[in-house]
Amino acid sequence: MNLRRLVQTIGLICYIGLLILTVNGSLSFVAAEFFLHLDPSIALISVLSNRVFLIGFLPAILIVLLSLWVGRFFCGYLCPMGTTLDIGDKAISLRYKKHKKLGNLKPLKYLILVALVAAALFGVSFVFVASPISLITRFYSIILFPLVSSVINKGHQTLLPIWELLDFKSVLFFQIKETRYTTQFFVFSFFILLFVLARLTPRFWCRYLCPAGAVFALFSFKPIIRRQVDSSCDDCGKCKRTCAMNAIDEEDCRQTDYAECVVCLTCRDSCPKSAIRFSGKTIHLQSAKKETLPSRRQFITAGITGASGAMISLTSIPTVFGKPGNGHVVSNSLIRPPAALPEPEFLSRCVRCAACILACPTNTLQATWLESGVTALFSPSLILRRGHCDPDCHCCAQVCPTAAIRKVTESDRIWAKTGTAVINRQKCLAWEQDSKCMVCDEVCPFGAIDFSKIPDCSVTVPKVLEEKCSGCGYCEYHCPVQSQPAITISPMNAIRINEGSYRKTGEKMGLSISRKSEKTDGYVETPSFPTNEAPGFETDEIP
Amino acid sequence: MHSFKADLTVIDGSRVLSTNGPNGPGKVLKENTIIASRDMVAADACAVESFTWYGRKYHPRQVKHIREAHRRKLGRMDIENLFIKTITI
Numbered sequence: 001m002n003l004r005r006l007v008q009t010i011g012l013i014c015y016i017g018l019l020i021l022t023v024n025g026s027l028s029f030v031a032a033e034f035f036l037h038l039d040p041s042i043a044l045i046s047v048l049s050n051r052v053f054l055i056g057f058l059p060a061i062l063i064v065l066l067s068l069w070v071g072r073f074f075c076g077y078l079c080p081m082g083t084t085l086d087i088g089d090k091a092i093s094l095r096y097k098k099h100k101k102l103g104n105l106k107p108l109k110y111l112i113l114v115a116l117v118a119a120a121l122f123g124v125s126f127v128f129v130a131s132p133i134s135l136i137t138r139f140y141s142i143i144l145f146p147l148v149s150s151v152i153n154k155g156h157q158t159l160l161p162i163w164e165l166l167d168f169k170s171v172l173f174f175q176i177k178e179t180r181y182t183t184q185f186f187v188f189s190f191f192i193l194l195f196v197l198a199r200l201t202p203r204f205w206c207r208y209l210c211p212a213g214a215v216f217a218l219f220s221f222k223p224i225i226r227r228q229v230d231s232s233c234d235d236c237g238k239c240k241r242t243c244a245m246n247a248i249d250e251e252d253c254r255q256t257d258y259a260e261c262v263v264c265l266t267c268r269d270s271c272p273k274s275a276i277r278f279s280g281k282t283i284h285l286q287s288a289k290k291e292t293l294p295s296r297r298q299f300i301t302a303g304i305t306g307a308s309g310a311m312i313s314l315t316s317i318p319t320v321f322g323k324p325g326n327g328h329v330v331s332n333s334l335i336r337p338p339a340a341l342p343e344p345e346f347l348s349r350c351v352r353c354a355a356c357i358l359a360c361p362t363n364t365l366q367a368t369w370l371e372s373g374v375t376a377l378f379s380p381s382l383i384l385r386r387g388h389c390d391p392d393c394h395c396c397a398q399v400c401p402t403a404a405i406r407k408v409t410e411s412d413r414i415w416a417k418t419g420t421a422v423i424n425r426q427k428c429l430a431w432e433q434d435s436k437c438m439v440c441d442e443v444c445p446f447g448a449i450d451f452s453k454i455p456d457c458s459v460t461v462p463k464v465l466e467e468k469c470s471g472c473g474y475c476e477y478h479c480p481v482q483s484q485p486a487i488t489i490s491p492m493n494a495i496r497i498n499e500g501s502y503r504k505t506g507e508k509m510g511l512s513i514s515r516k517s518e519k520t521d522g523y524v525e526t527p528s529f530p531t532n533e534a535p536g537f538e539t540d541e542i543p
Numbered sequence: 544m545h546s547f548k549a550d551l552t553v554i555d556g557s558r559v560l561s562t563n564g565p566n567g568p569g570k571v572l573k574e575n576t577i578i579a580s581r582d583m584v585a586a587d588a589c590a591v592e593s594f595t596w597y598g599r600k601y602h603p604r605q606v607k608h609i610r611e612a613h614r615r616k617l618g619r620m621d622i623e624n625l626f627i628k629t630i631t632i
Contacts, residue, residue, distance in 0.1 A: 438566060534597035536564070537605045 004076060004264055008083045015080040019140055022359040022399050033355060033401035035080060036133050040064050040215040041113065042351050045127035046402050048120035049348040056401060064219050071223035072216040075206055076262030081132035082206055084139070088195045089202055106207065106246075106260065107294035109214040114299055115306030116211055123344070124310035128352035128378055130211045135190075138378065141358035142181040142367065143188050149176040180386070181357065183367040183378060202244040207260065217259035224280045227261055227268075229254040233275040239267035257292060318373035320344060331371045335382040335471065335491050337396045338389060338416035339406040342496040350404040352378035356396035362387030364473065365396060380405075382418060384473025384489050389418060391445055391472050391515075408502060414446070414513050415502035419471035419489040421448065421464045428486035430461045438462065440475035440487050447516035449475065466493070467511045548617065552586040554578040559594045584609060584618025585625055592622060 015035050033056070036042060043057035063074050075082050112130055119126045128134050153176055163171045197204035206213050227247075233254060240248035247260035248267065268276040294302070313319060317329050320343040337356060340346045357365045357380055364387035367378045380396065382389055391414045397405040408416055421440075429435035430451075436459045441449040448468035451460040464487075471489050479485035493509070495502055506513060533539055556576035563569030574594055580586035588603035603609045603620040613620040 442566065533605070534562075534599070534601075537596065537601050538607060540602055540605050 002265070002269065007077045008086065011078045012080055012083045016140065019137070019145075019355075019358065022355060022395070023145070033353075033399055034059075036137065036351065036353050036355070036401035038063050038074065038078065039131055039133035039212050041116070041131045041210075041212040042127055042134060042401070044215060045116050045120045045125050045131075046349055046351065048117060049123050049125040049127075050345065050402075052349075054403060056403075064215060067216045067219045067223065069223055070225045070263060071220040071258055072213065072260075072262045074216060075210075075213055076264040079132060079206075079212075080140075081136040081210075082203065082262075084136060085194065085198055085203055085205055089198055092195070092199065106257075106292040107298060108208045109210055109217070110294050111298055111302035112209060113211040113214040114294075114302040115309070118303040118306030119310035120348075122307055122310035122314070123348055124313055124375055125348045125351070126306070126309065127211075128350075130209065131351060132205070132210050132212050134351045134353040137353040137355055138187055138367075139191050141354045142184055143191070145358060146179050146181060146184070150178055152176055153178060177363075179363045181366060182383075183369055186369075201246070206262070207245055220258055220261075222258055225263075225278055226258055226280075227256045227263075228277050228279065228282065230275050230277065232273045233271075234273060236272060238270055238272065239276060242266050242270045259292070313373060313375045316373045316375075318371070319375055320347075320372070330491065332490050333381070333383075334368065334372050334376070335384065335419045335473075335489055336494065336496070337365060337380055337382060337405050338394065338413070338418050338471075339397055339408045339502065340496060341404055341406065342498060345498065346404050346496070347375050347379060349402045350379050350400075351402055353401060354378070354380075355399040355401065356380050356405060359395040359399045360387075361393060361395060362390060364389055364477075382473065382489075384476040385485060386477070388443075388474040388477040389472045391470060412502040414470050414515065415495065415506040415511070417469070417471050417493060417495045417502075417506060417511070417513070418473075419491045419494050420466050420469050421471070421473075421475055421487050422490050422492075423462060423464055424484070424486050424488065427481050427484060428462065429481065430459050431457070431486075434458050437480065439478050439480055443474040443478045445472060445474060445515055446470055446513055462487075468513055470513050549583050550581065552578075552580050552583040554586055554590050556590060556594065561595060562597050582618040582625075584612045584620055585622050587612075588620040588622050589627065 018034060037056045037059045040060045040063065043060035047053055047057065067073065116126055116130065156174060160172070194205050201207065235253060237253055240250065240253050244264060244266065245260045245262050247257045247262075249255035249257070263278065265278060268274075268278060318331060320328065320330060336343070336346065341349060352367070354367060357367060359365075364382045364384055365380050366383045366386070368376050368381045370377065372379075394408065394413055397403075397407045423431070425431040429437040434457060438449075438451060438460075440462055441447075441451060446468050448465045448470075449462050450465050451462055453460050471491075471494060473489045475487045476485050476489050479487050495505055495509070497505055554577070556574050556578055559572040559574050561570045561572050572594060576593060578586050578589050578593070580589065587606075588609055591601055591603045591606055591609065603622070604613075609620050612618060619625065
C-alpha cells in the first residue's frame, strides 16, 4: 500500500466514522460536517446564492489556497467521493484496460461550475446536483447506511439459533434500528451511473463533471510542487497510460496538464526510468501543457443556461418566495425541520447533504422529492407519520454544515414551531364513530388537545388549541386511524425567522407553548361505582 | 398459536389506576408495591387480588384473560396455593 492509498483509507474511515457518530445523535457532534466544509463548490455557491459568509467555509478556502502549492491533492487524497469511485473502480476491476479518449470533455466541469455560479447569482442554489461531498454524503447516509444496517440485522436474525445454542443472551437482543428513506432509488441510480461512467474512463466524475474539481483546477494551473520529467525519459509513454486523470499530453509525455493532475504519483511509481519527480525545483525547462479551459462561447452558453434554469425554477408554481399569502401555492405536506430559515433562504443555503436526515433519531426527517418544485429537490422535510419530532432534540441543526437549520437555545427550542395540528373529523374515532379515543391528547407534550362534550355525541371529542401547538407531530404519529391519520400537522403558522428569538416571535403571534405538566397523581374523582360488576370484571360464578 | 412465555414478569404497582383504566383519568391509589414472578399469569392474578378495583375486591377468575390463560396452562391463577414472599423495604 502506497502513501496515497493509506491517506485515502484513513480519510474515508474518518469521513464514515464522523457520519456514524451523527447517527441517532449518538455523540455530541465532533464536527460531523467537517468534510462538507472542505468542499469549495459548496462554499462558493452558498456564499453567492445566500450573500452571506460563514466561518465554516474557511477550511474550503484553505484547501483551495493549498492547491496553489500542491495542486489538486484534495481530489487524489482526501475527497470521499474520489476514494469511493476508486473503490468502485477496483471492485469492477476494469481499470486501464482500455479507456476512451474523452479529452474534449475536460472543459465540461468548468461549464457546470459556471452554470451553478450563474444560478447562484439569481439566488438559486443548484449546488446539490453536483457538489461531490454533498452527493457522497447523501449516498452514504440514505443508501449505504440503511442497506448495511438491514443486512446486519438480517444476518443476525439468521444466526439467532446459534446465539441461542451458545446462550449469548446479550447478543440475542442486538439490533440496529432500521431506518427508511425517500428518494433512495434516485440517488442509487445516480451512483450506478457514475460507476458505469467510470468504466468508460477512470474517475469520469472527477475529470469531467465535478465542480469542486473545477475550482481546484482553476487554482492549480502551475502549482509549486508539480510533476516534472528529467532528461532520462525515453518517451515510452507508460505514464500517460497509467494516468487516471488523463493529465499527461498525448504527444509529449513531458508535458502535464496540471489542472487535471491530482498528484496521485502513479506515473512516478510506474516510470521504468524513474524520470518523473514531483518537486518545486525546476529540473528541466518545459512549458506546462495548454490548459483545457472552455471557449468564450461555451462559457457564455453555460452561464445563460444556469441563469435561465434559475429563473425558470423561480417562476414555477411551488417555488416559495416573497411574502406568503395571495396566490402562493405551498405544498401542505412540506413541513420543514424546527428552526429552518425562511423558505427562500433555507433553499438557497441547504446543500442537501442529508446529514440531518441521517442524524434524525426518529427517522421523521426525509428528503423531499418534487412536491415543492425543482429548487426544493432533496431538501429535508418532516414526515410525521413516520416518527414524531422530539421537542428535546435538535440534532438536525447540530449537523447542518451551512446553518440552514438554525441552532437555537434550549428555551427557544419548543417555540420553533414547525406547523399546526389539524383534525380530520371524518376520520376521527371520537368525532365519527363515537369511540372513546384520546390518544392525541395523551401523547401531546404541550397539552394542545382539548376534549369537550358536544351535542349528538356520546363521547368527548378532540379539538386543537392552536396557540399551544408546536407542530411536533406526536399526535399524527400515534393516531390509531389507519392510512390517512385523523390528525395531521400542516405547515400553517410555522415560525421561520432569520434572526431573533423564537419565543418572542411566538408570543407576538399570540402563542403560548409550554410543556404539559406530568402531574396526574393528584387527580381525585368521586367515583360512581357501578351497581353490578365493574368494567373488565365478571360475576364470580364460583362461590 | 405460538405462545411466548416471559422468564420474569415485573408489575409496577407503585401507583395503581383503580378506575377508568386503561387510559384514565381515574382514581389513582398509591400502593408502592412491586410484584415479580416467574409465572406471568400468577403475577397478573396477584395484581388483581392485591388492590381494590372500583372500591371493591375481586378474584382473578373474574377477569376473562386471566381465566383463559390459566385454562391454556400459560400459568396459574390460583395464587392462594402459591408461596408469595412479601418484602418490605
